[in-house]
Amino acid sequence: MDYFVKTIVSLLKEKTSLQEDELEKLIEIPPDLKMGDYAFPCYSLSKTLKKAPNIIATELAKTLPIISPIVEIKAIGPYVNFFVNKATFSEMVLKKVCEERDCYGSGNIGSGRTVVIDYSSPNIAKHLAVHHLRSALIGSAIYNIYKTLGYRCMGINHLGDWGTQFGQLIVAYKKWGSENAHKSYTVTDLNNLYVKFHQEAEKNTALEDEAREWFKKLEAGDSEAKELWQHFKDISLKEFQKIYDMLGIHFDAFIGESFYNTMVEDTVTRIKGKGLTRISEQALIVDLETYSMPPCLLRKKDDATLYATRDIAAAEYRKKTYNFAKMIYVVGSEQKLHFKQVFKVLELMGYGWANHCVHVDFGLMKFKDGKMSTRKGKVVLLEDLLIEAVERIRKIIEEKNPSLENKEAVAKDVGIGAVLFADLSAKRNKDVVFDWDEALNFEGETGPYVQYTHARLCSILRKYGRPVTADIHFELLKEDETIILIKNLWRYPSVILKAAEFYEPSLISNYLIDVCGNLNRFYNAHRVLSDDEELTKARILLVDVTRQVIKNGLHILGMRAPERM
């Protein structure tokens, strides 16, 4: 618990009938600095005491003793407001950040516990498009958040690398692709083959049979089929990796659906063994009507297994392999029902850990006039968006800071960061309508704003050119703009915790915008470097500490923090 809150709670405990934990929950931060640093609302006491909250507040304010670090207690309406010693407060905050540096905001609540996070998980032989961005970025940010809190994280890319479409691709490749055997194939080529297959299949239905035939061969382990499939997979992974590298996204394992192929039989047997299944319309299902859900299909009438079956097998495998304390699926909200069903089946199988599985869903990305669709080719390729973002930033650098060194690297950090920050800014719940201008708007509450603020702070520190010390006169940090900033820096660790609790990276992006606003207001109102040596030392410490918090926040979102831009 916060040292200041702790003191206030201990005071209140003496004069009220409430318990420590109740009091702690009630303590608030007043909306205005002038009202005080902490506040205790008296509404809940008015019931038991049968007095108006205003009167209780007045009485409490009179009777509570003033002990350090509290300097004043004042009733305002129904609130008892506490003022703490600003110098003590600043000293505590700034020294803490100064000591912890890159670790400020970290914790150990997760030590010894593993979290499995399933994110990105694209389909092989198709391009990564902008609507694939969200899963990757949200998942990656959650990975960083949990890691910061001391969890061991396993980031898994659950590739869509199995299914009849690979039979189709093999047929297309053999018919129209293999003559260029020496050509190095790209995902675009594979996509074209896939499209061509569908065009031709309309005229010639025999192609579909051929494709099914090849998929069967693939399932049976036919060496030619397997070799081609592996080839397609390699091509795709190479291209995916290029984009993951651009975005700075890391996975601990690429384990596609095909991997669980051999385990699915045992999984189905186990589910059957628990007496959970029955045959309905020739399909093998788990009836979930008691839980007001449609049935979970395990096997189609042609005996093939489904997505859900493989997900159940994968969950069993992951539990066995990683013994996770929590497993997080970062998948779009259109699959909510699917995961509810899968988790329910796991629960019915008797797995206590079923409720350690969470589906972190997010809103869809679509165009103004409708959905994005790989099948119809109605997509914006992720790579194009990233390249365009970097290109535009390059122009802005040319205009605003033409003498900058490393222009190329900075343009990359800022351009890609902008796309990333934009996607992580809104609560993940919300649908996103894709618009080029909006995606590439760099003004206001954006990634570049945060990075620019960081770069300015670095610039001041460079100009100062001496080591920063925490041995300063903390009472010099006294203006409103300064205090508001320091208060916000103090909040950072609790923001990380909340972001973890709600699986919500946007809490961090919003927090950074807030801190940067505080900083820029401070920056515009007060000079850091001046003839007053003591004041300069004090403000430079604040600058350095703010720089540190912004950097930590950017890193957790997966962004770079350039020192010049």
Next chain:
RNA sequence: GCGCCCGUAGCUCAGCUGGAUAGAGCAACGGUUUCCUAAACCGUAGGUCAGACGUUCAAAUCGUCUCGGGCGCACCA
């Protein structure tokens, strides 16, 4: 039809485990640079928090219903 999500300023969104006067950014208009990066900052204007009823000392926040938009609901993933 049933289920889930969303609806806050012209636009994009914070605020939602109830609490002090509903906040930002963009767009509009006006201002700030002999001074640490003006990718910044300040000011003006802009609101029936979709609507109704209810719970409560107190509702943008909780509940019920209505309207509007999105998604899902058996052999795709």
